[in-house]
Amino acid sequence: MGDGSLGSGGRGNSGGGGGGGGSRPEWLQQYDLIGKIGEGTYGLVFLARIKHPSTNRGKFIAIKKFKQSKDGDGVSPTAIREIMLLREISHENVVKLVNVHINPVDMSLYLAFDYADHDLYEIIRHHRDKVNQAINLYTVKSLLWQLLNGLNYLHSNWIIHRDLKPSNILVMGEGEEQGVVKIADFGLARVYQAPLKPLSDNGVVVTIWYRAPELLLGAKHYTSAVDMWAVGCIFAELLTLKPLFQGQEVKANPNPFQLDQLDKIFKVLGHPTQEKWPMLVNLPHWQSDVQHIQRHKYDDNALGNVVRLPSKHPAFDLLSKMLEYDPQKRITAAQALEHEYFRMEPLPGRNALVPSSPGDKVNYPTRPVDTTTDIEGTTSLQPSQSASSGNAVPGNMPGPHVVTNRPMPRPMHMVGMQRMPASGMAGYNLNPSGMGGGMNPSGIPMQRGVANQAQQVHFFELILDGCSGVAC
């Protein structure tokens, strides 16, 4: 975060608050709270608008409120992880944390992000259910390129997202960042220098549709390849408007074997074989459930039929490389950005939502807002009011959509607003991978290879017992 000054509206030593449940925390005064826009296991997300006179006046903000932990163990580790990562990272295609607030009265924690009108879940749904038309190829390519660009940045910095899915990929609405992709929700993200525990150890529920086969087969450790599998699933979904592998989730604790999800994958891609994926036989579930797994015989690769692409098409080639079974052979984000698909017309652009030919423009609905839920998460009887963002597209879906009509509870939606000079845009088409590069700004004093590497490459820490050295 460039400026380094995350303001803390959280000060107000509980004195002004007046203690009780009804009074609003002091820091909230700087916003007009509009309503609830999302909800998940972590807590609630609210839409608000900056009201104090400032350069950001009128700007929309998404505020993520973390539930207090039930077991009396303070700030949730999920919130700590998310703050920790978001505070270090800064990229145009990754959400930016603009503020953290603490309410000392009830010890709740709030993260404020710039607000994004859209996400891939809503965009896909809009095309499937409302306009009955595929997403423009320019839009698909631009969304995918920006998603990969953000992911390449994360992976270059040893961060695995672990929960990529359409609803976590946000897209900015009208404004100077229109059509820019923002990867969101870092509650499960990890720096992968440390050994990563399976998600089930954290008691976290994750959608299984985007889960990589090695994880479904019981692999214990995450690699960045799990994110690339998810990107492949999302790419196919952008093309067909349907989730690629829609398995029935087995709900049980802890971490049940998701046979149906694997079956859905095998049906499309054919069974994996040991020749193509040498580590396959070492995966726990492959060994123990081999009869079940191989009950159906799927030999042929039906992916081309599913996504309706000829096997020679560069889009198909890229997709199959993302859906490679062997995580070691799966294409990386950096490699994907160099793929031929992104070098052919239509070239990807910064504003994914506005294609070059105006006739293809789709007006996407803005996010539904529930104006009856206050910051405490309690529902009031106050009538719904129009809360669509002031920058709604003309001819847009009318009015606010009430949350109760929504098909399923949604995770967070929020976004960063990094200002980027227009001149920087040239980089998009000319040299896509160049955008992800500048991780190591030149001019910073670097030591000889080994010293520098030692800071970056991480091994399990060596632990020595007992006395702390010379002077003990």
Added chain:
Amino acid sequence: MAANFWTSTHYKQLLDPEDADVVHPPDRERGITVEDFKLIKMQMANYIWKLAQSVKVRQRVIATAVTYMRRVYTRKSMSEYDPRLVAPACLYLAAKAEESTVQAKALAFYIRKIYSDEKYRYEVKDILEMEMKILEALNYYLVVFHPYRSLTHLLQDAGMEEMTQFTWGLVNDTYKMDLILVHPPHLIALACIYIASVYKDKDTTSWFEELRVDMNVVKNIAVEILDFYENRTSISEERVHAALNKLAMKP
């Protein structure tokens, strides 16, 4: 960045040496000297270490906790933020940040076990409240780099693996000073290797030359560490207690 020191908030926040030991006005009014300030921070680093041994967390968690504690006192006074509460709360927060969560009630239990002194007595509720205040005092910057990883690599590169235990101990002791707030971690590791090579009479001149690091900086850090060991003999428990008593915060 989370994994690149040079783009990390840790790097951006490194302090000038003179800014690390500034006694805040409320503490100065209570008669706290720079020496007292250093002593208390050292005592709290030891306290964190003892607590960490009880709840069994990795060295890395201890190092992060001590760094948090030292960062807190570059911004907050000890009169306002009682070190005897900040220390366990930093360990509590660091454990979460380093993926080895420790229960607050376990900490409260061991606090009582380690110190019978009333002044150290803090309960779960106090730790949780202080956790939030620490988050705020740290300005939500939680990623900390440590010399341990560099140390392992550098020793390997220098063919000095047999010095691992010795240098590791030296690195542990650097957390009794503010070095982690001032110098990049790999330079602290190099200073420890330098001390070890001098102490064990091993010629590493050409190896250091090849590194192309500023040897003056490395040697200065080494001198600071050696100074610390020298002065340490004169540090008594009484002096530490006298310093803490000046704060006189808890009745």
